[in-house]
Amino acid sequence: MTEPLLQVENLTMHYTTRAGELSAVDNVSFSLKKGEALGLVGESGCGKTSVALTVLKLLPENGYIKEGKIIVNGKDIVPYTEQEMRKVRWGEISMVFQAAMNALNPVYRVGDQIIEALEEHQPQMTNKEMKQKVTELFELVGLESALMDRFPHEFSGGMRQRAVIAMALSCGPDMIIADEPTTALDVIVQDSLLKEMREFQDQLGMAMIYISHDVGVIAEVSDRVGVMYAGRLAEMGTAEEIFHDPIHPYTMALMSSFPSTVGEKTDLVLLPGEPPDLLNPPTGCRFHPRCPYATDVCKEEQPEFKEHSPGHLAACWHPRGEQS
Amino acid sequence: MSENGKNTDTLIEVKDLSKLYPADSGLFSGGDTFIHAVSGLNFSIKRGESVGLVGESGCGKTTTGKLLTRLIEPTEGSILLNTESGDMDIATMTSKETKDFRRRVQMIFQDPYESMNPRLTIYDTVAEPLDVQGIGNISERQARVSELLQTVGLTPASSFLFRYPHELSGGQRQRVAIARALVIEPDFIVADEPTSMLDVSVRTGVMKLMQDLAERLEVTTLYITHDLAVARYMCDRIAVMYLGKIVEIGETEEVLQNPRHPYTKALLSAVPIPDPTYKREAVDIKGGVSKPINPPARCRFYPRCPWADDYCESHDHPPLEDKSGDIHFTSCYHWEDNLEK
Ligand SMILES: Nc1ncnc2c1ncn2[C@@H]1O[C@H](COP(=O)(O)OP(=O)(O)OP(=O)(O)O)[C@@H](O)[C@H]1O
Numbered sequence: 001m002t003e004p005l006l007q008v009e010n011l012t013m014h015y016t017t018r019a020g021e022l023s024a025v026d027n028v029s030f031s032l033k034k035g036e037a038l039g040l041v042g043e044s045g046c047g048k049t050s051v052a053l054t055v056l057k058l059l060p061e062n063g064y065i066k067e068g069k070i071i072v073n074g075k076d077i078v079p080y081t082e083q084e085m086r087k088v089r090w091g092e093i094s095m096v097f098q099a100a101m102n103a104l105n106p107v108y109r110v111g112d113q114i115i116e117a118l119e120e121h122q123p124q125m126t127n128k129e130m131k132q133k134v135t136e137l138f139e140l141v142g143l144e145s146a147l148m149d150r151f152p153h154e155f156s157g158g159m160r161q162r163a164v165i166a167m168a169l170s171c172g173p174d175m176i177i178a179d180e181p182t183t184a185l186d187v188i189v190q191d192s193l194l195k196e197m198r199e200f201q202d203q204l205g206m207a208m209i210y211i212s213h214d215v216g217v218i219a220e221v222s223d224r225v226g227v228m229y230a231g232r233l234a235e236m237g238t239a240e241e242i243f244h245d246p247i248h249p250y251t252m253a254l255m256s257s258f259p260s261t262v263g264e265k266t267d268l269v270l271l272p273g274e275p276p277d278l279l280n281p282p283t284g285c286r287f288h289p290r291c292p293y294a295t296d297v298c299k300e301e302q303p304e305f306k307e308h309s310p311g312h313l314a315a316c317w318h319p320r321g322e323q324s
Numbered sequence: 325m326s327e328n329g330k331n332t333d334t335l336i337e338v339k340d341l342s343k344l345y346p347a348d349s350g351l352f353s354g355g356d357t358f359i360h361a362v363s364g365l366n367f368s369i370k371r372g373e374s375v376g377l378v379g380e381s382g383c384g385k386t387t388t389g390k391l392l393t394r395l396i397e398p399t400e401g402s403i404l405l406n407t408e409s410g411d412m413d414i415a416t417m418t419s420k421e422t423k424d425f426r427r428r429v430q431m432i433f434q435d436p437y438e439s440m441n442p443r444l445t446i447y448d449t450v451a452e453p454l455d456v457q458g459i460g461n462i463s464e465r466q467a468r469v470s471e472l473l474q475t476v477g478l479t480p481a482s483s484f485l486f487r488y489p490h491e492l493s494g495g496q497r498q499r500v501a502i503a504r505a506l507v508i509e510p511d512f513i514v515a516d517e518p519t520s521m522l523d524v525s526v527r528t529g530v531m532k533l534m535q536d537l538a539e540r541l542e543v544t545t546l547y548i549t550h551d552l553a554v555a556r557y558m559c560d561r562i563a564v565m566y567l568g569k570i571v572e573i574g575e576t577e578e579v580l581q582n583p584r585h586p587y588t589k590a591l592l593s594a595v596p597i598p599d600p601t602y603k604r605e606a607v608d609i610k611g612g613v614s615k616p617i618n619p620p621a622r623c624r625f626y627p628r629c630p631w632a633d634d635y636c637e638s639h640d641h642p643p644l645e646d647k648s649g650d651i652h653f654t655s656c657y658h659w660e661d662n663l664e665k
Pocket residue numbers: 015016017022024042043044045046047048049050051060062063098213278490491492493494495496521
C-alpha cells in the first residue's frame with residue numbers, strides 16, 4: 001500500500017476570542033491519497049476553512065493547533081517553523097483561498113503576480129517559459145491571455161477567481177486545497193473549469209481538497225466526501241455513499257434539501273433549530289439539539305467516528321435514524 | 325418595457341444604458357478601443373418586484389448593479405426612478421438627491437471580504453446605516469441589530485456583536501453584509517451574489533427573510549446570481565445577460581421551463597445536479613469567455629452559437645423582442661425555428 005499524501009490525525013484547533021475559546025476544529029481525522037479528490041461540505045461556519053488553514057499552517061494570530069498531527073508526504077508538519085512551511089506551500093500544497101477575489105495585489109498586473117510565484121518556486125525557468133506557462137494556465141481557466149497585462153480591478157469577480165486558480169496551479173503542487181473557488185462563476189464556466197481541473201489532476205496525479213457548500217458541485221468533483229458539522233466530521237465516504245446512503249442524520253437532512261432547476265418546484269426545507277454556537281458547543285453529539293432522532297445518550301456522550309462499512313465512517317448513536 | 329405610456333407601478337426604467345471602459349493597457353493601446361461592459365440595456369422593474377440577473381462571468385452583471393445604485397456613472401443612457409415627486413434620473417442626480425437616494429437604495433456587494441471595514445465590529449457594521457441616517461436610539465439600534473443577526477442565522481447574536489469581520493467565516497460575513505443592507509429597510513436593493521457562500525439551509529433562511537421583507541415593505545430587488553436554482557426561488561422574472569446585453573427576459577418559471585435563447589438553453593443544461601450518478605447531457609457551447617472589446621455590430625453570441633448562420637453574421641445584434649406577445653422577450657433571429665431543440 002502506498003503511503004497517503006496527507007494524513008490528518010485527531011486535529012483540534014481553537015480560536016482565542018474575548019468571549020472565550022472557540023472550538024472550530026475538533027478531533028478531525030482523514031487522509032488523502034495521490035490523485036484523489038476529497039470534497040468537504042457543511043454548514044456555513046462549521047470549520048471548513050479552518051481545517052484548510054490549519055493544514056497549511058496559515059492560521060491567524062488568535063488561532064492555534066491544540067492537538068493532532070498533520071502528516072504531509074510522511075512528515076508531521078505541526079512542529080515546522082514558518083521558514084520550513086514556505087517550502088511546503090505552493091510546491092507540495094497550494095491553496096485557492098475563499099477570499100480569492102481579494103487575494104490579488106491591486107497594484108500589479110495579474111500575469112506578473114503569477115510570474116512572481118514561478119520565479120520563487122521554479123527558478124530554473126526562463127522568462128519566456130514563464131510567459132508561456134502563464135498563457136497556458138490562463139487558457140486552462142478560460143481567461144484570454146491578453147488579460148495577463150491587466151490589473152485586478154479590471155477583472156470581474158469570476159475572472160479574479162479564475163486568475164487565482166491559475167496561480168495556485170502554477171507550481172505544479174502535489175495537492176491543492178480549493179476553498180469555495182467557484183462561487184462567482186456561472187455554471188458553464190464552472191463546468192468547463194471543473195473538467196479542466198480534473199484532467200489536470202489525472203495527468204499530474206495531483207490530489208485535491210475541494211471545499212464547497214454546493215452539494216451539486218461536490219457530487220461532480222469528489223471521489224470521497226467529508227461532511228462537517230460544528231467543527232467535527234459527521235460522516236465520510238465515497239460520493240455515492242454520501243449521496244445515496246447517508247448514515248448521519250445531518251447528512252440525510254443536507255441531501256434532501258437542495259433547490260433544483262429540474263423537476264417540480266418544491267418548498268425549501270429549513271434545517272430546524274439554530275446553528276451551533278462554537279463558543280459553547282452542545283454537549284455529547286454536537287448535532288443533538290437539531291436532530292430528530294436524538295435521545296439521552298446523544299446529549300451526554302460524544303459518538304465515536306467509526307467505520308460502518310469499509311471506508312464509510314460516521315459519528316452517530318442512531319445511524320440512519322435507527323433506534324436500537 | 326411597454327411602449328404604451330408609463331406604468332405608475334414601474335419603479336425603475338432603464339433606457340439605452342451603456343458603460344464603456346477604455347481598453348488601453350498592454351496589447352490594446354491606442355485610446356479608441358473600449359470594453360463594452362454594458363451595452364444598450366433596456367428594461368424596467370416594477371415596485372415590489374424581484375428581478376434576477378443571470379449570465380456568464382464577466383458579462384456585466386456587477387457593472388449593471390453599480391450603475392443602478394449610482395456607484396459608477398453610465399457612459400450613455402438613463403435610469404429613471406419613479407418617486408413621489410415624479411421621475412428622477414439616477415444618472416444625473418444633484419448631491420441632495422443623491423443623499424436621499426442613498427437612504428432608499430442599498431447594494432450588497434459580491435465580495436464580502438472587500439466590502440467591510442475591518443476596524444468596525446459586527447455591531448457597528450450593521451448599525452452604521454442607522455447611525456448615518458439618525459434612526460433610533462442606542463438601545464433600539466441594539467435590539468434591531470440583534471434581531472436581524474438572529475434572523476440571518478448568526479446565533480446567538482451576542483456571540484457575534486463584538487467580533488470583527490476577520491473573525492468570521494466567509495458565509496458569516498456574507499450574512500453580516502445582508503443584515504447591514506436590510507437594517508434601514510430600503511426601497512430598492514441590488515444584491516450581487518449575496519448567498520454564493522451559503523449552504524442550502526442557511527441560504528433558505530436568508531432567502532425567506534428577503535422575501536418576507538419584499539412582501540411586507542414592497543422592497544424591490546435586482547438579484548444578481550449565477551445560481552439558477554436560487555433565482556427560481558427568489559425572483560418573479562429572470563433576465564439573462566450575455567456580453568453586456570440582455571438576451572432574454574421573462575417570468576421565472578417560463579424562462580426556466582421554456583428557454584428560447586441558445587445561451588439560456590446552454591446555461592440551464594450546465595447546472596450541476598446533486599447526484600454523483602446523474603450524467604447530464606453535454607453542454608454544446610464552450611466555456612471560454614471573450615471580452616467585449618470593440619465588438620462587431622452582429623449578435624454577440626454569434627461566435628459560440630450552434631444556430632449561427634450568414635443572416636446572423638450580416639445583421640445587427642437582434643433586438644430584444646416579445647414576438648410571442650407573452651411578455652417573454654428574446655434577442656435571437658432563430659429562436660422560433662428551434663423551438664423543439
Ligand atoms: N479569526 C477568528 N477568530 C475567531 N473566530 C473565528 C475566526 N475565524 C473563524 N472563526 C469562527 O470559527 C468557526 C469556523 O470558521 P470557518 O471559517 O472555518 O467556517 P467555514 O466552514 O469555512 O464557513 P463558511 O462556509 O461560512 O466559509 C466560525 O464559527 C467562525 O465564526
